[in-house]
Amino acid sequence: DAKTTQPNSMESNEEEPVHLPCNHSTISGTDYIHWYRQLPSQGPEYVIHGLTSNVNNRMASLAIAEDRKSSTLILHRATLRDAAVYYCILLDNAGGTSYGKLTFGQGTILTVHP
C-alpha cells in the first residue's frame, strides 16, 4: 500500500483557517485520497475524499496537487470541536475483497486554541 506522510502536530487559533498537509509521493493512479479524523475517545469519522480535482463539503475542502503527490485538508474556520487527530489515507480502488481497507498512519494532532 502507498504510504502517506503527515506532520505529527499542528496548532491553530479558533476561527482561523487550518491547512493540514499530506505527502503521498508513491500514490498510484487508482488511489483515492481520504481524510478521517478522530475526536478524543471516539471512533474515526469520515471528513472528505478525492481523486484528482479539489473537493468541498460542509466539513472541509481538499486541495490535491496536480501531480497528486500531495494534498491539503483545509478547515476554513477552526473551532474547538475540530481539535482531533487527522488521518490522510490512500484507498485503492482496485476492487476485490480487500477493497475498502484503511491503513492508518500516525496522523496529525490538531490543537485549536481559543
Next chain:
Amino acid sequence: DAGITQSPRYKITETGRQVTLMCHQTWSHSYMFWYRQDLGHGLRLIYYSAAADITDKGEVPDGYVVSRSKTENFPLTLESATRSQTSVYFCASKRSGTATSGNTIYFGEGSWLTVV
C-alpha cells in the same frame, strides 16, 4: 438511525478467558472491519469481511477469531485473552459500490478492553 453499535463498551477480563466483542450495523453494509488502537501504534486492522461468510485477515489477526453468519453482525472473539490484547477495539462498516459512491467507512464508538 442506529448506525453501528459495539458492545460491551467497557470490559475488564482476566488472562486466559475468552472474550467476545459484538458489532452490529443497521445499514446492511457489505463490508465490516475490526481495528485495534494502541498508544504508539495507531489503528491496525485485525480482520475484515466483504460479505456474510467471507472473512480475511488483516495486519494483526493472531489471537483473534471472527465470524459473519449474518450481514449485520461481525463479532470478534479473543479465544484466550492476553495482557497484550488490552486495547481499544473499533468496529467499522462500509457499503459496496464504486470508489465515488461507496467509499465512506463508518466506525463504532469503540470497546475499551482491559486484560488483567
